[in-house]
Amino acid sequence: MSATNETVQDHGQHHHKDLAHHFDTLEQQHDANTLGMWAFLLTEVLFFGGLFAAYTIYRYKYSAMFEEASNHLDITLGATNTVILILSSLTMALAVRCSQTGNSLWTGRWLLITIAFGLMFLGVKYVEWKHDYHIHLMPGKDWSGKDYWHWQYAKKAKDMETEAHKKGSAEHALPDRKDVLADNDPSLGVRGIQESQQARLFFLLYFCMTSLHALHMLVGFVLIGIIAYFAYQGAYSPEYYSPVENIGLYWHFVDIVWIFLFPLLYLLGAHMGH
């Protein structure tokens, strides 16, 4: 190949301080960095996708119980979290916008506000999970082999809560575990035992999917924090704001996952009217 009949002189150019040596121009670098993040988000779609696949199959197989189990989730808290996360997406978009205009101070501030919203989201999730733990809707066993899960108990607890609501009081006691049948009690019949298993699968998927999502948020906090620090230091400019843009892409992806999780986990049984 006579490719050496033309060559390009590439030494002696003025090198921008943010231009890595293996790139020719800042544009090429920015473009490559952004594409790299999009390619990574593609892997994340498939990563969450595996859980969505498991959810799809089990929801197809056990649709009735999935709807019933879903009603044990608090739609108000789920909706609140949806609003919080979309707000955080807005503040993130504003942070990226500020980095594009060279406003370092507000880049940092909007990034920190985004983290704050994210922390609020996790706070709500903690409230939800604590409640689920107390009414024995957490699938799994502890070290001694004792089961956290007790579907019959959760059903009883929900009935008591509905009773209390009808009477207008907000407080209600939790049932006594002795008064509730075990999930594998033969008197429930095969159907009854299967219901517990199927509801547990719903909650397992719920916890797996929301945990994975929460884990991505935690990683997001760390990365946003680091970038906020550099933003305050004035590291970013209209010529070089890739890191802010890319953490923005990551965070918006996290938002999009929740946009799908919310109706699929919280709303599938809502029409049952309870």
Added chain:
Amino acid sequence: MATVSLQSKTFDKFPDVVGRQDDTNYLNHDHSITSWLFTLDHKRIGLLYLVTITLMFLLGGALAGAIRLELLTPKGDFLTADTYNKAFTAHGIIMLFFFLIPSIPAVLGNFLVPLMIGAKDVAFPRLNLLSFYLYFAGSVIALTALLLGGVDTGWTFYTPFSSTYSNSYVIVMAVGLFVVGFSSILTGLNFIITVHRMRCPGLTWFRLPLFIWSIYATSVVQLLGTPVIAVTLGLLGVERTLGVGIFDPRLGGDPILFQHLFWFYSHPAVYIMILPSLGVTSEVIATFSRKNVFGYHIIAFSSIAIAVFGFIVWAHHMFTTGISPYAAMVFSLLTFSVAIPSGIKVFSWLATMYGGSISFDTPMIYAFGFLGLFTIGGLTGLFLSTLGTDIHLHDTYFIVAHFHYIMVGGAIMGYMAGIHYWWPKITGKMYSEFWGKLSAGITFIGFNFTFFPQFILGYLGMPRRYYEYPDEFQVLNVFSTAGASILAIGYSMPLFYMTYSFFFGEKANSNPYGGSTLEWTNTTSPPSPHNFEQTPVVTEEPYHYHGKEAAVVSH
């Protein structure tokens, strides 16, 4: 017509196009340990991978030796049943995840992709180093799992055995695979962005070497498929730890769901293993036939087709599990169609060689071996994608023979062809052609003795993953084990003559084989740390052997 002898060689016939400025190259410009362990140079990272995957290959090979030793006799006498299960599991996991999947992309891909496209490095050099350390960490974790006591589930981790009943170190191994999976993902991501955005001026897509097309296709598969196995292993870990029944039928779970999720990645994974070898073959055949690759466009598109089609055939691993007959028919049909692009490649290579001026150097010997063995492996796949015959052949040694023909006769031969072809560029030294040809021949003979009898064994009904078998199968098993010992010799020889050549070999010029791609025409052997003195500008198709070039050979 060139005579083939063990001594004949091409490499003293081509002039050194790229002059040597000084002796500084990427190997010798800095000797410190930190310059190697913290390097951002894609060429050095390729070498780091070369060392580690070779070690893993030796371990995987030793495990194969243990398996073949056990199968010399019909009774279980060398290993216990449990140990045998752990041996074939470890063999599969190490060979697939820690040798085959990284092999060409991590070693040759890392070294060559920037060189072949006229770039100074890959798009994300630090990510590249991270990929290596993730591979290293994953390997350490997997080895820990083996040292603790191993895994006995088979590399396929089928549930509910792996999720509920197995008493082996499933989770530790799953963590190791999770980590090494991310190495694979990041390498693929790096290559995709590199090929898209770092090509030198004039290098349009249809001027790219076919090796780049195949690495690109491989990278797409790595990016799309690996995350699914990652999350599936995560679910497996969750089930083992929490005892919830995602995949346990007693608890309402579905073991077939695991298989769907597992094979969604693991079938495309085999295309990760073979696509790069297909690319190497294109390069080697072009260079050693002194001829343009026939059907360049169709070979390029067939790589992409294999990558995409590879994602819609996975349930052909599940024909006997109880999936719906309609789904089985669809997957069977799709599996037949995925053979077509591979067949197109084989015919194109044959057409490339026809009328060319063929030199039988070691890389070409390996490429010939690849052609025959890959074709046999591929054709036997058709028996398996046919629903009726698969009922009989599934989980027998026919399957074992089929995939070893493709993975070893195909992928590993391609890897060896590539290592031998680019060795002068990587090290600046020539290995001994005599020993190269000899070990290629021994490998070919040993390979066929090992695996051809296994087709017959499988057809006769010998099941896989059993450490004992009916007496009537012994003769063929003895053949197979004998062949394995020859194969082991064939694979061990390069360790010696290649290592020897690294230190004491004849110095190579920049283009000993007369290759026409940028790494041969525009870089020294070994290349300088920054690859090119000046950024190349490409004005022609990659394989531009004109008629007159063939005449140069015969002076």
Added chain:
Amino acid sequence: MATTEHSTHQPAPLSLYLATFGMLMFLTIVTILAGFHNFGMWSTPIALGIAAVKAALVIVIFMHGYSSSSLTWVIILASMFFLTIMLGLMLSDYVSRGWAM
């Protein structure tokens, strides 16, 4: 190619982001109201459809999809395509198991 055609882009007007946010809020309310209504077999497609519109807004506006290269869109569409393949082809097995031969 070593150089790319478009430059790092101009920031979009603030009003665009706020309008998008408003639309996302509106669609969230629609999601919830639709969730409480029983549309029979259409409930799931409707819920996913609304979510898809929200996701599209986030991608096009917040993630700067409107000014992104065609390669970015290839990546986005590829992710949707392969996710659909995985879910669809897997589900087709389960759905067709009960069919008569």
